[in-house]
Structure formats: structure tokens, C-alpha cells
Amino acid sequence: MKKNMRSPKSLAGLVLLVLAATTILLAQQSAVPRTVSQSGNQPITNPASATGITDVQSFWAMIQLGGNIGYLTIVVLGLGLFFALVRMFELVNDARHMRHALKLQFAALPLEDMPKQIHTAGNSWLGQLLISMVNLYRISGSTQSIQQEISSFLQYITDQFDSFRGRMAFLSDSAGALGLLGTVWGMFLTFFGGNLGDSEKILNGMGVALVTTLIGLVVSLILNFSTTELFSMFNRRLDIITQKSDELRLRLLELERTRKDFLGEALRRVEHEPTRPKVLPSASPTVRKEPEPHLQPVKEPAPIILPRLRVLAKMPEKIQAGAHLPAPLKVQVVSQDGAPLHRQPVAFVITKGKSTFGDGERQTTMLAKENGEVSCDFIASLTPEICEMRLALVNEPNQQWQTRIEIVPGPPSRGRIEGGNDQAGKVGQTLSDPLSVKVMDRCNNPVAGVRVNFRVALGRGSFEKQATEITKTTNANGIAEVQYTLGPAGGFNSVIAEFDGAEIQPLEFRALARG
Numbered sequence: 001m002k003k004n005m006r007s008p009k010s011l012a013g014l015v016l017l018v019l020a021a022t023t024i025l026l027a028q029q030s031a032v033p034r035t036v037s038q039s040g041n042q043p044i045t046n047p048a049s050a051t052g053i054t055d056v057q058s059f060w061a062m063i064q065l066g067g068n069i070g071y072l073t074i075v076v077l078g079l080g081l082f083f084a085l086v087r088m089f090e091l092v093n094d095a096r097h098m099r100h101a102l103k104l105q106f107a108a109l110p111l112e113d114m115p116k117q118i119h120t121a122g123n124s125w126l127g128q129l130l131i132s133m134v135n136l137y138r139i140s141g142s143t144q145s146i147q148q149e150i151s152s153f154l155q156y157i158t159d160q161f162d163s164f165r166g167r168m169a170f171l172s173d174s175a176g177a178l179g180l181l182g183t184v185w186g187m188f189l190t191f192f193g194g195n196l197g198d199s200e201k202i203l204n205g206m207g208v209a210l211v212t213t214l215i216g217l218v219v220s221l222i223l224n225f226s227t228t229e230l231f232s233m234f235n236r237r238l239d240i241i242t243q244k245s246d247e248l249r250l251r252l253l254e255l256e257r258t259r260k261d262f263l264g265e266a267l268r269r270v271e272h273e274p275t276r277p278k279v280l281p282s283a284s285p286t287v288r289k290e291p292e293p294h295l296q297p298v299k300e301p302a303p304i305i306l307p308r309l310r311v312l313a314k315m316p317e318k319i320q321a322g323a324h325l326p327a328p329l330k331v332q333v334v335s336q337d338g339a340p341l342h343r344q345p346v347a348f349v350i351t352k353g354k355s356t357f358g359d360g361e362r363q364t365t366m367l368a369k370e371n372g373e374v375s376c377d378f379i380a381s382l383t384p385e386i387c388e389m390r391l392a393l394v395n396e397p398n399q400q401w402q403t404r405i406e407i408v409p410g411p412p413s414r415g416r417i418e419g420g421n422d423q424a425g426k427v428g429q430t431l432s433d434p435l436s437v438k439v440m441d442r443c444n445n446p447v448a449g450v451r452v453n454f455r456v457a458l459g460r461g462s463f464e465k466q467a468t469e470i471t472k473t474t475n476a477n478g479i480a481e482v483q484y485t486l487g488p489a490g491g492f493n494s495v496i497a498e499f500d501g502a503e504i505q506p507l508e509f510r511a512l513a514r515g
Contacts, residue, residue: 006051009452033191066212069182073175073215079211080171080223084230091233098124102244106251111138126241131154139358139377146252150245154238161234161330165227172223179216183209190461273290307333309339309391309399312373319380320410322443328358328375331401333368340372345394348376355380355407366395380407384444410441412450412502417509418479429486436481437497437508439474450501452481454482457511459493461486490515
């Protein structure tokens with residue numbers, strides 16, 4: 001839900017506008033006579049007489065000579081330096097937290113130890129990105145989406161810094177604008193009243209114009225220089241993050257290739273291995289006979305362990321289009337007596353539908369962990385359908401589990417005018433085309449069962465049974481429509497369509513009634 005909050009940039013602008021308006025009002029009350037005719041009898045107050053400063057010896061004296069405009073420019077400088085110090089503190093704090101992550105050598109670090117080692121740098125930008133990359137690889141078992149994850153994260157922090165640059169640019173421009181305002185005000189003090197014989201008045205007015213312009217330029221240069229230096233520091237930080245994240249990405253790519261090579265070798269070994277009889281352990285004890293002295297005892301063949309597939313987390317019956325499962329699909333490979341078996345390959349296959357697994361493929365193979373568990377994310381297709389999938393042990397194809405899931409449209413998120421807009425007709429006439437709207441989810445699938453309220457906003461037209469407001473429900477195609485009759489007078493007619501229980505902007509239909 002979006003909160004109705006003003007951005008820091010808009011708040012700073014509002015404060016500056018209020019201060020500028022106050023400055024002008026104070027200056028007008030103290031320096032401007034009420035009428036031109038009074039200017040000859042009431043001398044204009046100049047900065048020198050108001051401040052007691054006749055010679056500028058320091059920058060602070062220059063600010064005092066600038067009056068309220070000078071003080072306001074210093075307020076702008078203070079705001080800008082505050083924002084710059086906050087941003088610099090964030091960059092320094094981030095550099096302190098990411099020192100440990102920079103020392104990590106991913107080439108010799110196994111996947112199981114990566115989260116623990118990276119956790120110490122989790123409060124930095126680099127630590128957050130590295131943890132996200134490792135978690136994404138452990139969930140999907142693929143590096144296909146890791147590069148996109150890196151680009152998205154870098155774009156996210158860049159957008160945050162661009163917001164800071166926007167605020168600083170606004171304050172810098174405001175300082176220059178205040179300098180220009182001081183110039184205009186100094187010229188006004190010089191020439192208002194029509195009496196140019198007073199040289200002191202002219203010199204003091206021009207002094208105000210020059211001093212305020214100089215203060216505005218100095219403040220603007222300071223703010224621009226601060227922003228440039230911080231931006232340079234930020235770019236160096238981005239280069240470090242990009243270099244270290246690429247190092248981790250290459251290591252994960254190496255682990256992925258190693259896993260695929262192992263699975264391929266295991267599958268080839270199983271295909272070429274001769275079929276052996278399956279021997280199950282006997283329930284009754286076996287009586288061994290003592291061998292004859294001249295014969296060696298014959299060892300019984302070791303029983304073959306037959307793996308089985310146990311489903312731990314099943315699929316729900318329905319899922320919204322384009323959505324992920326609330327929890328990954330999870331199975332466990334166990335022996336006949338229920339003991340977990342690790343490093344057993346499990347195949348996940350979509351047999352019907354356009355849905356995919358976490359790596360974006362419709363078929364994937366994963367190895368069981370130490371506890372025998374295998375988990376895989378599921379991504380529903382963007383359109384409604386019936387999805388069917390099969391899970392099977394690669395080494396024991398008879399051990400498999402099949403299921404199906406229905407992909408349904410998501411909640412209504414957008415609406416559009418489907419027809420009936422911008423029609424024309426005689427007064428009192430029913431329009432030839434009904435007013436119709438279409439309701440869709442975030443994947444543009446039509447959503448049925450949404451209540452749409454049509455009401456007359458202009459023109460005194462009506463719907464069925466002379467009603468000025470009526471409610472319709474969307475059909476299987478997501479469309480709701482209503483017939484409209486133009487009002488009794490010529491001119492424009494307007495109908496508003498609003499959606500119950502959905503955060504969709506109302507739609508407006510327009511029609512022209514000819515008299």
C-alpha cells in the first residue's frame with residue numbers, strides 16, 4: 001500500500017518557498033514606502049544603516065550585509081551539507097562492513113560454507129548482494145538468473161543515489177536563484193523612488209545585489225563540489241561490488257558445471273550397467289552350514305538398497321498465474337527402512353502446460369542433500385491452464401510421483417474501456433454500442449466475478465429502467481457492459497465506471513447528445 005508522504009525534495013522545496021516569501025515580505029516592510037509620492041519624504045532603508053556595516057571585512061559580514069536573503073542562502077547551504085554528510089556516513093559505514101567480504105576467496109570455498117562466511121558482511125551492499133546470489137543458486141540450482149540479480153541490485157542502489165543527487169541539485173539551483181533574487185532586490189532598492197542623486201543609496205543597493213549574488217554562487221559551488229565528490233566515491237564502490245560479485249558468479253558457474261558433469265556421468269553409468277536382480281533382505285534368519293575343511297565359505301550377496309521417493313511438501317490445488325509456490329516443492333529419497341539417502345538424482349518434469357521450475361526450464365535434475373531432501377521452486381505460467389508434472393528417481397524410474405495443479409487468474413489489478421466510448425446521438429436516444437469495460441490481473445488475464453458500478457456523472461442520462469446508477473458483474477471474459485440512454489438536453493454526457501474491492505482507477509465514458 002502506498003503511503004501519502006512527501007519526498008525530502010518536495011519538503012525542502014516547500015521550506016525554501018516559505019522562507020523566500022517571508023524574506024521578501026520582511027524586506028518590503030522595512031525598505032519600501034507605501035507610495036511613490038512618499039519616497040521623497042521617507043528615505044529607503046539601506047543595508048548599511050540597518051546592519052551598521054559599512055566595510056566588509058569577513059564572509060560573515062558579507063552575509064549580514066545580504067540581509068534576510070543572505071541568511072536564507074546559508075540555510076540552503078546547511079541543508080545541503082547535512083544531506084551530504086548523511087550520505088558520506090552511509091558510504092563510509094558500508095565500506096567498513098564490507099571489508100570481510102572483500103577478503104573472501106571464492107575459488108576455494110565450498111557452497112555449504114558460503115552463507116556463513118558472507119554473513120559477517122551482510123549489513124553492506126556487497127554482503128546483501130552476495131547472500132542473495134548464493135540463496136538464489138541454492139534454490140534454483142542454476143546461474144541463469146544470477147546476472148539479472150546483479151544488474152537489478154546495482155540499479156536499485158543507483159536509483160537511491162540518484163534521488164540524493166536530485167535533492168542536492170535542487171538545493172544548488174535554489175542557492176543560485178536566491179543570489180539572483182538578491183540581485184533583483186538590490187536593483188529595486190537602487191532605482192525605486194526615482195531619486196538617483198543619492199550616491200550612498202545607489203552604492204548600497206548595488207552592494208546588496210553584488211553580495212547576495214556572490215553568496216549564492218559560493219554556496220552553489222560548495223554543494224556541486226560535494227555532490228561530485230560523493231558521486232565519484234559511489235562509482236568506485238559500484239566497481240568494487242561488480243568485481244566481487246562477478247568473482248562469486250564465476251565460482252557458482254563452476255559448481256553448476258561440476259554438478260551437471262556428475263549427473264551426466266551417473267546417468268550414463270546407469271544406462272550401461274547390466275540389470276541385476278533385486279534382492280531384498282529376508283525376514284527369517286539364515287542358517288549357515290559349516291564349510292568342509294577343503295572348501296572356502298561362500299559369502300552371501302549383499303542386499304541391494306532400493307531407494308524410494310517420499311513427498312514432504314505437496315502442490316496446492318490452485319495457484320495464481322505468474323506466481324511462485326508459497327514453499328518449494330520438497331521430496332525425500334529414503335531406503336526401504338526409511339533411512340535418508342544422499343546424492344541420489346531426482347528428475348522434475350513438466351509433462352503438460354507452460355509452467356516452469358525455478359531455473360526457467362520445464363525439466364531439471366537435482367541431487368539429494370545429506371538428509372535425503374530435494375527441493376525445487378515452481379513458477380506458474382502467465383495464462384490459466386492445467387499443469388501436470390512428474391517427479392522420479394533417475395536410478396529407479398518406477399519410483400515416481402505425479403500431480404496436477406490448476407493455474408487461475410490473479411486478483412484484479414487493471415481495467416480498460418473495451419467499447420462504447422466517444423459515441424454521439426440525438427437527445428434521449430439509446431446508444432448503439434453498450435458501455436463495456438474489461439478487468440484483468442497483472443498478467444493481463446481476464447478476471448470474472450468483479451462488480452463494476454456504472455453511474456451518470458454528467459448529462460442526466462440513464463441506464464436500464466431509468467436508473468442513474470447500476471452494478472454489473474464481469475463475465476468469463478472479464479467484461480461488464482451496460483446500455484446507456486442520452487440525457488434530455490444537448491451537450492456532453494459522462495459515465496464513470498468504478499470497481500468494487502479492487503485498487504483500479506475509475507474509468508470515464510464520454511458521449512455527445514445533439515439537440
